[in-house]
Amino acid sequence: MKFIHTADWHLGKLVHGVYMTEDQREILNQFIHLVEEEQPDAVVIAGDLYDRSVPPTSAVDLLDEILYKINVELKTPVVAIGGNHDSAERLSFGSSWYKQSKLYLTSKLTDDLRPVHINGVNFYSIPYAEPGTVRQLLADDSIHSHHDAMKALVGKIEETMNHHEANVLVGHAFVLGGQTSDSERTLSVGGSGCVNAELFEPFSYTALGHLHSPDAIKHEKVKYSGSLLKYSFSEATQRKAVSIIEMNENGDFELRSRSLTPKQDMRELEGHLEELLDPHFYQKQCCDDYLKITLLDEGALIDPINKLRQVYPNVLHLERKAALTDMKKKRSFTSVKEEKKSELDLFAQFYNEMTTSEFSTDKREIMVSVIEKVLKEEGRK
Amino acid sequence: MKFIHTADWHLGKLVHGVYMTEDQREILNQFIHLVEEEQPDAVVIAGDLYDRSVPPTSAVDLLDEILYKINVELKTPVVAIGGNHDSAERLSFGSSWYKQSKLYLTSKLTDDLRPVHINGVNFYSIPYAEPGTVRQLLADDSIHSHHDAMKALVGKIEETMNHHEANVLVGHAFVLGGQTSDSERTLSVGGSGCVNAELFEPFSYTALGHLHSPDAIKHEKVKYSGSLLKYSFSEATQRKAVSIIEMNENGDFELRSRSLTPKQDMRELEGHLEELLDPHFYQKQCCDDYLKITLLDEGALIDPINKLRQVYPNVLHLERKAALTDMKKKRSFTSVKEEKKSELDLFAQFYNEMTTSEFSTDKREIMVSVIEKVLKEEGRK
Structure with missing residues (x-):
């Protein structure tokens, strides 16, 4: 069974004041030729189809056209999820109809986590959702971070999953160890946006979106495909590609990468x-x-x-x-990775990086009381 | 063959600062019961499904849910068009997939004006479009008004239409003789937004949207269904209903009206x-x-x-x-109906109604040059 893993199309993206729609059309047409050549059993798109919740109409037109070519004209099943840039509600409009032609678009998280079966592989879709949404959905007050949320969702999937079959998770998250670029909107501060890759252990392959480089994480079976195009200068030296996965019924797979060449680098x-x-x-x-x-x-x-x-x-x-x-001094933002700092320390660091004035004792006291209040409301204190 | 004609749902409407979404959900659930009872062969929705091009997500959810119930659960074919409140591009996303279950949603005008055949009746869909769009689409420079545009489109339909069959036009327009209310956004000034009912002569029935009263026009076979709810106080005394049409294969029909009762009047x-x-x-x-x-x-x-x-x-x-x-004095806006005034006279009248200062000779001269310029650009001078 062969599927293509792609993500982070960001249709409607504006880079330094220039709409990338025509570049996106060009690269997506290359992608369609690649689908024609490879004849995969499925195409997986791991979130951020659009760049924002209300994309320009030209981007809406383009997504409609491209999905139609892949799904209807080339008769290729598509498994797609919403990312943090997509509007869960707007993107999910019409999903019930799309299923009839095997376009499985899940942009709104529900408690129905059943997989889609395509040629011997089970695809589990987890669209991007805030921890608060997952906490409410699963009625689990212990969920505060993205890691907690993903752990709970994977736990729910495992309840009914057959570990002897080929199981693929499709998700949109900042998986620990990944390197960020300027065009990936930060999920949250203080490391609470990170998800540890070990959660995905039960799956044969985890098809991720969010980070724009296919090399963002070094893991045997948890992978980013990377974005289709470079969306910021911090991605200037990244390679851009899609992943082709050939998987047997036990979930063993081989992965190769095929790169796409943009009209303009x-x-x-x-x-x-x-x-x-x-x-x-x-x-x-x-x-x-x-x-x-x-x-x-x-x-x-x-x-x-x-x-x-x-x-x-x-x-x-x-x-x-x-x-x-x-x-x-002003530009050297500190990248927050694995370290877990207190909210107060994080704010102090942010304040020092963004202003020239001192983070004085009175200011510190104000923040302490604000943070206390927020934590109390969240039920964490 | 039986079909239901409705229009002007205006999902996401805000009336005097209050979102009508829950009232709309209530009335649409009544509508679904009515569809269950009547078991029509089709439901026709003649435009303005949403109230604006980017509706709130609750309205997007509601439309998805209601169309799913009618089309998929009740297995009823739906013929729907975009109105002047809808975004042609946003609403048309996914249309190609919907067709598979006989949801025929046409919100973007194209030169493909072929009808949909449902149980012996041909439904021709003409979504709302600006005269400029039609002029460009048909490459016909003589199109300036909505009447010109509709005439050209009907002319194109007639080229291939079989007059001996039952033919229904679904359109969204201000048809002459109709009475406006405050909640119908004006198509244009100076009477150029009006379409004469005689254009629809070739059709057995014309299912219109735009005006919110089912009594807006007195015509044997050109009809508004009216909106589902009252959307402004100028509609306070209007009845609100949907039309049930039973038509034979020659296009002869009987129409009855069924009213819906809102939770709150x-x-x-x-x-x-x-x-x-x-x-x-x-x-x-x-x-x-x-x-x-x-x-x-x-x-x-x-x-x-x-x-x-x-x-x-x-x-x-x-x-x-x-x-x-x-x-x-300030509030007595003049309603522009059949009279055809010059652009300058219309502006002078508007200026006098909206301000307390005089429309002086210098002001008049400025407007004359602006209007000249616009007409020149439009190729009308």
Whole structure:
């Protein structure tokens, strides 16, 4: 049994003021050719089909067209879930009808966690949901973090799951060990957004969405496919691909990766203005790429962005190295990973990174009382 | 062959700050019982399923649920179109899948005007579209008004239509002779939004949406079903119903009307404050109704709205007769019906009604040049 794992299409994405819809159409057409070639038994899309809860109508049109080609024209079953960028309610409209042609779209979490069977493999869909939603749904007051929520949901699945069969989980989460980029909206602060990969042990394969690099996590059977396109300059050096999984009835599988080539790459370029505008230099470049340019010049420059755009029409972001150095303190946000800090420590750190004033004792006292109050309301104290 | 004609559900409607979603759920559940009783061969919904292009998620949920009950659970084919309140693109998402279970939802106008055949009747769907859209779609520069657009579309349908069969048009338009209410968003000014009923002559029956009263037009075979609920106080005295049509294969039909009873009526109440608060009076009233109250008292009153709300919890609007008289000039908007005025005259009239200052010669000159420019761009001059 063969399926393709993809995720994080982010249709309707706006990158530095530019709608990516046409780039998305181009790459999705490549994806459709790939589906035609591979003839998989299913396509799995692990969340963030859209970039936001109310996407532009061009993105709505595009998703409709692409899903129609894959599911109806190519007669390929599709298992798709909602991600944290999708609106659970808006995306789920019509799901009951889609099932008739084996488009299984689950964007609203319910307590029905039964799998979909496709050619000997059971696909369990867990769309993105806030811990509070899961707490309410399962009437389990002990659920506070994404990890708690996922653990409870997997526990519920295990109650009826046959471990001797091939079982695939489709989920959208920040799984511990993954590396974030700028275009992945943070699920929450303080590490409570993280889910530990060990939860997925019962499954033959876990098809994840949320992190945009296929290399975000090193795990034998818990995998991100990565996004279809680069959606921020922090993803400039990431490879972009989809995963092709061939699985037998015991759940043993082989995975290979197939990359897609965007019409325009997204990359960073650094140099002095004069050098970048020199034909000897730029004639060797793909000048149409989406670029973040960092100028090394010191001192005043006259209208550098317009000069650069005459050669590189898609400069999305221009920086000056000198200015950067000044702002260094401000920009070095601390990435929160495995460490578990108290809410107060996290806020103090955030305050120090975002402002130039001191996090004084009175301020600290105010935050202590706010945090106390919130924890009390959440029933954690 | 029997079908039910309804329209203008306006899911997600906000009336005087109150979401009508629960009232809509209640009335739609009554509608479902009616469908169960009548067992029609089809349900026709002639546009404005939602109240706006991005409806609240509760409205999205409700439409999904109701269409599922009618179409999938009761196995009733549905012919539905988009109205001027719907977003053509957003509502049309998934249409291709819905067809498989005979839910024919057309919210985006295309040049494919082929009918759907249900038990011997051909249903032609013309979703709401701006004249400009139709002009572009049919590449016909002579289309400027809604009448022109509808004429061209009907002309295109007639090219392939068999006049000896039963043909039903489903449309969303302001058909001439219809009476407007406050909750029907004006299609355009100056009478160019009107469509003449004679255009629908080729059809056995024309199932219209847009105007909210089933009595909006007196015509043998061109009919509005009216909205399911009262959506403004100007509809307070209108009856609300759906139409049941039984049609033979020649297109001859009988129509009867079945009314629906809302949980709370919407009506107007007039009197002195003391009288309205007198138990002898209010005990005979349905105090939970949505009310517009006009107080006849002169002089100062202390907090009348809160006193009234203790008896009538759903007062949506309170007016003072005395204040009304002062504002009379300001409020007497002129209703534009069959008369065809020039754009300049229309604007002058609008300016005089909306402001207290004079529409002077300089202002007139500015408008003349603006109108000239617009007409030029539209290719009408």
